[in-house]
Amino acid sequence: MLKRENIKRAQHIYFLIIALAALGLGLSNNVISNYFKDAYNVTAYQRGLIEFPREMPGVIVILILASLSMFSDIRIAMVAQLLSIIGIGALGFVTPTFAVMLVFIFINSAGMHMFMPLQDSIGMSLIGDESIGRKMGQYKGVSTGFTMVAGVLVFAGFRTGFFSFTSDIKWIFIIAACILALVLVLLLTLERVIGQPIKSSKRVNFVFRKEYRYYYILVVMWGVQKQIMLVYGPWVLIDLLSKKADTLAVLSIVGAFIGIFFIPAVGRWLDRFGIKKLLYADALSFIVVYLAYGMLSAGFAGGRLATAGLPVLAAYALFVFDQMSTQMGMIRTIYLRSIAVSPLDITPTLSLGLSLDHIVSIICAYIGGIVWSxxxxxxxxxLAASLSLVNLYVAGRVKESPEFAADGMAKK
Incomplete structure (x- = not known):
């Protein structure tokens, strides 16, 4: 049990950590597709292939965490930040050959993927007796707010010419590395404030309990949806509409601004309506977005839709809506917590889920590049819209545990 008098201070430090982590991510990972296009002029097929080194760390993250199991979650999070700093910082100073660039992308991605399950497990350890939906919504809201700040910096930097992916020095990546260095320092401070290590089970025990089967189906489907949403959704704007980083930054700003209010609302809705209804909403949103994206991209590629005016505004709206969908992952995390047989199952199950969704992501990225070309x-x-019907099936099969039914989490 954490020292009660230190919990509030620890939560404040954690808010800073997730804020700066989101800012660093917004200045690196969130503009990486434009980097590939501007610096290396990659095709849709090559864009799919790049996802192999980017997503492979997500597959092996459970093994990486297990190999570092003697350390606390916060110490491992420090290692994760160090890897991210090395990977993105190197690309800021040099424009290496394509093959060498992929090595640094792998290093940066390894750090990013290590931090993902740890961020959730550390955050939930600091919540205490508060309503988990509300508090997780606040965490995500802060993260989204600083994603918006990153979008403002990206827009201003590229519009003024200070940021460029064709220059010798990529200042945007160097600034991102410096911000992640601050996260590293804050993690060290957090460990000192807590006064005792936060340490969760990192055994490679591949928790395949029958109680978790629907959670694993959800994360596998998320692996499919994520690749379409995060890789090929923006690629419609970048490749078919020739939009640059500043345009995508403006859209990110709009999405993040909406998300500041939307994400905490999702947390409140979880507390009020329960997980089952939110899973239905999540599934339906993916189906609608992908059907609309498909019709628009067919029109752009075939020349039947103008690359200006209302069709482009519709594509922008879908891009923003996509950003909202990425934040719905907290529903899956809280669903897992609600069905966990043991608290020690949470971190290894999150890690295994991350590995499963990344295996699917790699396959989908490769297939997606072929299909596009x-x-x-x-x-x-x-295809993604069709597969999202599986989410509807799972939502129908999920049973609310009493404490997580409507109004349940608020009472817990």
Whole structure:
């Protein structure tokens, strides 16, 4: 049990950590597709192939965490930040050959993926007796707010010419590395404030309890949806509409501004309506977005839709809506917590889930690049919409545990 008098201070430090982590991510990972296009002029097929080194750390993260199990979660989070700093910082100073660039992308991605499950497990350890939906919503809201700040910096930097992916020095990546260095310092401070290590089970025990089967289905489906949403969604704007980083930054700003209010609301809705209804909403949102994306991309690629005016505004709206969908992952995390047979299952199950979704992501990225190049971009989105019907099935099968039913978490 954490020292009660230190919990509030620890939560404040944690808010700073997730804020700066989001800012650093917004200045690195969130603009990486434009980097690939501007610095290396990659095709849709190559863009799919790049996802192998980017997503492979997500597959092996459970093994990495297990190998570091003698350390606390916060200490491992420090290692994760160090790897991210090295990976993105190196790309800020040099523009290496394509193959060498992929090595640094792998290093940066390893740090980013290590931090993902640890961020959730550390955050939940600091919540105490508060309503988990509300507090997790606040965490995500802070993260989204600083994603918006990152978007403002990206827009201003590229519009003024200070940021460029074709220059010798990529200042945007160097600044991102410096911000992540501050996160590293704050993690060290957090450990001192807590006064005792936060340490969760990191055994490679591959928790395949039957109680978790629907959670694993959800994370596998998220692996499919994530690749379409985070890789090929923006690629519609970048490749078909020739939009640059400043345009995507403006859209990120809009999405993040909405998210400041939307994400905490999701937390409140979880407390009020329960997990089951939110899973239904999540599934339906993916189906609608992908069907619309498919129709728009078919029109752009075939020349039937203008690359200006209302069709482009519709594509922008879908991009923003996509950003909202990425934040719905907290529903899966809280669902897992509600069905966990043992608290020690949470971190290894999150890690295994992360590995499963990344295995699927790698496969989908490769297939997606082939489909885009040979058949057309619309078929990627239509396939994703069809597969999202699985989410509807899972939402129908999920049973609310009493304390997580409507109004349940608030009473817990």
């Amino acid at each position: 040979r058949f057309g971009p619309q078929y990627i989105f239509f």
